[in-house]
Amino acid sequence: MNNPNLKNEVEKRRTFAIISHPDAGKTTITEQLLLFGGAIREAGTVKGKKTGNFAKSDWMEIEKQRGISVTSSVMQFDFDGKRVNILDTPGHEDFSEDTYRTLMAVDAAVMVIDSAKGIEAQTKKLFQVCKMRGVPIFTFINKLDREGREPLDLLEEIENVLNIGTYPMNWPIGMGKGLEGLYDIYHNRVELYRPENYDNERFIELDAEGGIPASHKLRINNIYDQAVENVELLTEAGDDFDEDKIATGELTPVFFGSALTNFGVETFLETFLKFAPAPGAHTTKTTDVIVEPTEEPFSGFVFKIQANMDPKHRDRIAFVRVCSGTFERGMDVTINRIDKKIKLSNVTQFMADSRENVESAVAGDIIGVYDTGNYQIGDTIYEGKFKVEFEDLPQFTPELFMKVTPKDVLKKKSFEKGMYQLVQEGAIQLYRTILTDDYIIGAVGQLQFEVFATRMLGEYNSQVEMSPMGSKVARWIDEKDFDVKLSSSRNILAKDRFDQPLFLFENQFALRWFEDKYPDIELKQLL
Numbered sequence: 001m002n003n004p005n006l007k008n009e010v011e012k013r014r015t016f017a018i019i020s021h022p023d024a025g026k027t028t029i030t031e032q033l034l035l036f037g038g039a040i041r042e043a044g045t046v047k048g049k050k051t052g053n054f055a056k057s058d059w060m061e062i063e064k065q066r067g068i069s070v071t072s073s074v075m076q077f078d079f080d081g082k083r084v085n086i087l088d089t090p091g092h093e094d095f096s097e098d099t100y101r102t103l104m105a106v107d108a109a110v111m112v113i114d115s116a117k118g119i120e121a122q123t124k125k126l127f128q129v130c131k132m133r134g135v136p137i138f139t140f141i142n143k144l145d146r147e148g149r150e151p152l153d154l155l156e157e158i159e160n161v162l163n164i165g166t167y168p169m170n171w172p173i174g175m176g177k178g179l180e181g182l183y184d185i186y187h188n189r190v191e192l193y194r195p196e197n198y199d200n201e202r203f204i205e206l207d208a209e210g211g212i213p214a215s216h217k218l219r220i221n222n223i224y225d226q227a228v229e230n231v232e233l234l235t236e237a238g239d240d241f242d243e244d245k246i247a248t249g250e251l252t253p254v255f256f257g258s259a260l261t262n263f264g265v266e267t268f269l270e271t272f273l274k275f276a277p278a279p280g281a282h283t284t285k286t287t288d289v290i291v292e293p294t295e296e297p298f299s300g301f302v303f304k305i306q307a308n309m310d311p312k313h314r315d316r317i318a319f320v321r322v323c324s325g326t327f328e329r330g331m332d333v334t335i336n337r338i339d340k341k342i343k344l345s346n347v348t349q350f351m352a353d354s355r356e357n358v359e360s361a362v363a364g365d366i367i368g369v370y371d372t373g374n375y376q377i378g379d380t381i382y383e384g385k386f387k388v389e390f391e392d393l394p395q396f397t398p399e400l401f402m403k404v405t406p407k408d409v410l411k412k413k414s415f416e417k418g419m420y421q422l423v424q425e426g427a428i429q430l431y432r433t434i435l436t437d438d439y440i441i442g443a444v445g446q447l448q449f450e451v452f453a454t455r456m457l458g459e460y461n462s463q464v465e466m467s468p469m470g471s472k473v474a475r476w477i478d479e480k481d482f483d484v485k486l487s488s489s490r491n492i493l494a495k496d497r498f499d500q501p502l503f504l505f506e507n508q509f510a511l512r513w514f515e516d517k518y519p520d521i522e523l524k525q526l527l
Contacts, residue, residue, distance in 0.1 A: 003326040006362060007294045013364030014276045015085040015321075017102055019127070020112035021120035025142040029112055029259035030075070030088045036266055037077025037084060074319060074366045076349050082273050085366050089126075098304065098426065101377065101393045103129050105303040105321035105366065108136045108276040111252070112259075115141050115148030115175070119161045127162050130249065137164065137252045138272050145258040147176035152230065155238075155254065165239040165251040169271060170264065171231050172256045174223040181218070182256060182264055183227045185234075186241075186271060190218070193263055246275055279364035282323045285389045291324045293363030297383035298325035298333065300367075301390045302375050305425045316421060317348070317368040318375040323390065325383060327361040336380040336389045346370040377426045397526040398429050398442025401472050401504060402449055405439065407463040418460030423497060428452055431494040431502070434484060440494060440504070441466075442474065472504040473511050475523035486518070 003009070020026040075086045087106055089099040103109065109130045111123060130137050141154055148154075155166045170182040173190070181192040190204045190212055197217075198204075204212045211228065218224050245251035253275065257264020279293040291299060304319040330345050348368040349358040361367050369375070378393045406415035419439065423430040428448050431440040443449055449466060456462045472492070482501040487493040490510035491503045503523070505511040515523065 002296060003362070006296070006326060009083075009326075009362045010293045010364060011278050012081065012083045013085065013279050013362065014082050014108070014273055015087070015106050015279060015364045015366070016108040016110055016272075016276060017087040017089050017099075017106045018110045018112060019089055019099070019103075019123065019130070021114070021117070021122040024112045024114040024117070024120070024123070025259045026112045027088060029110075029140060029142065029265060030086060032259055032262050032265045033084075033086060033269055034075060034077060035262075036269055037079045074349075074368070076366070080270060080273055083365070084273070085364060087366070099126060100129055100396075101303045101426065103133065103135070104393050105301075105319075106135065107279055107364065108138065110272065111137055111139045113139060113141050113154070113158075115143045115151075115154065115256070116146060118149060118154055118157045124161060127164075131162075131164070134249045136246055136249055136275075136277060138268075138276065139166070139252045139254045140259075140268055141254060141256045142259050144172055144175050144179055144256050144263065145261045151256065158252065158254070164249070165245065166254050167239050167241050167246075167251055168231075168234060168254045168256075170256055170267070171227055171234070173218075173227040174221075178223060179258075179263075180221060180223060182267075183231055184267065185231060186253075187267070191264065191267060192218075193261075243275065247277060279323075282390055285391060289388065291388055291390075293324055296325045297386050298327050298331065299323050299380065299382040299386055299388050299390075300327070301381070301393075302369075302377055302379040303393060305371065305375060305377055316371045316373070316424075318371045318379075320367050320369055320381065322361050322363050322365045322367060324363055327358075327365070327367060329357070329359050331383060333381040333383055334387075335374060336382065336387070337376065338374070340374065342374060342381075344369060373424075376424065395426075395526045396444050397474050398444060399471050400444070400446060400449070401440055401442045401469040402466040403438055403469055404441050404464050404466050407465050411462055414460050415456070415462040415464065418456045418462050420497070421460075422452060422455060430497045431504070434493045434495065434501075435487060440469065440492075442472075469504075472506065473508060474502055474504055475511065475525055476500055476502040477521055477523060481521045486521075490514075 018026050018030055075088065077084055087102050089102050103126070111127060113119065113123065127137065139158065151172055155168065158164065158166050169186040170184045170191070173180045173183055179193045181190050184191050188206045190206065192198050192202055192204070195202045204216060206212060212218060239251060242251055246253060255264060255268040255271070257268060259265060281290045281292050283290055300320040300322045302318045302320055306317050306319065327344070327347070329347060330343065332341055332343050334341050347358050349356060349361070358367055380389045382388050404419070406412055419430065422428065429442045431442065432438065433440065441449070441452065453464055453466060456464050479501060484493065491505045491514065493501065493503060495501055503514070505514065
């Protein structure tokens with residue numbers, strides 16, 4: 001369908017993910033952004049486990065118990081003339097696979113760093129995925145209301161560890177109990193932390209020399225002088241502000257603030273929306289075909305599937321990133337993989353734990369399509385004869401394995417239904433052994449098994465028994481090489497849920513032994 005406003009609508013979109021190590025304050029900053037967008041009325045805090053007042057973006061029971069995000073929430077709001085789509089990703093490393101796929105659906109990333117801890121393992125890992133895709137990265141150094149490391153050290157660490165240039169958009173005036181404000185380099189002003197101590201003025205404009213009026217109370221404080229000195233040093237010796245380098249992910253604008261006390265967050269949001277890119281083009285499997293966001297007809301890809309977001313309705317939702325054209329409720333689309341036509345009549349957009357039917361959406365938007373089992377992660381959907389297929393999403397080779405059986409044999413039906421549905425979400429993988437017909441689930445991290453067992457019981461009333469098999473080395477083989485005789489005590493021959501044969505080798509030694517004995521059999525792995 002033709003939408004005369006398509007170009008304008010796409011230009012308004014800003015779609016980004018928030019990445020960080022657990023506990024850096026990612027969910028808290030997400031909440032504050034939602035508050036500014038009028039999407040929620042109060043901020044719960046992840047720490048408030050006893051009060052039952054949890055972050056609005058953490059909806060799964062296990063997330064509430066542990067105060068961590070294990071699924072990627074999608075939230076949308078309007079701010080400053082822009083339509084903002086935030087994808088709040090799991091920080092926990094056991095769920096990095098879900099995060100990796102989510103990062104394929106965004107146009108920019110916000111990296112949240114704890115000012116006391118600096119770059120942590122998970123931040124580094126997720127940053128590398130963004131870098132690999134050339135996604136623009138904006139940095140928010142959080143928890144300025146607590147004592148942390150020297151800001152100059154933090155900038156140096158970002159540059160050395162992540163190999164990216166930094167440009168501080170603002171600079172702390174003190175920290176912890178001595179926090180007085182931010183010297184806002186970009187906006188040429190000072191933002192005060194406690195305006196009530198300074199005649200309730202929140203911003204002080206800087207003069208031509210880059211200072212605040214000599215009569216201002218803050219001038220008496222030597223931490224102000226120290227901040228000005230640091231800013232002068234950075235202006236002379238640091239990287240220049242370069243929009244082109246920001247757009248290609250070579251330079252990260254750095255903002256300081258405190259999400260918990262909501263300081264510096266609004267300034268960050270306003271500035272971020274100014275420089276974050278509108279939706280860009282997507283490459284396809286036909287390398288010379290590039291899909292522009294403003295071209296018709298509609299197309300998109302499924303980057304996540306989530307079962308039971310509403311336990312009352314036992315629903316299953318496929319999250320689709322719109323890549324081109326206009327989605328309209330009731331339109332017919334084709335799922336490329338199975339060449340099947342489907343009418344998109346029940347489609348939602350999300351606001352943390354609430355959702356509403358969506359009438360239309362354009363490139364950059366994330367829509368939730370109700371699914372009865374047709375979709376898989378990575379599916380392309382398109383309108384009419386567009387017949388496009390976007391690139392594959394990353395899939396990871398599991399490292400940990402569990403044999404899984406239903407505790408109650410009479411409930412085998414609900415056990416199998418639950419297992420197949422949860423497996424389609426992509427956090428765990430399912431195999432059946434050839435010789436013994438056992439179910440085995442594989443995952444990248446241990447916590448995924450815990451979530452699997454909790455959800456099987458809570459959502460499918462199926463209690464499972466899991467026997468650890470430890471780590472194995474999974475390698476796929478071609479159907480033509482499939483032979484039961486190749487199975488031995490050092491490997492398990494199985495099939496995945498797509499009926500592809502694979503071996504689960506006991507260890508690297510068993511894998512090498514097999515490769516030496518059968519050099520003609522090609523062993524393949526996922527990422």
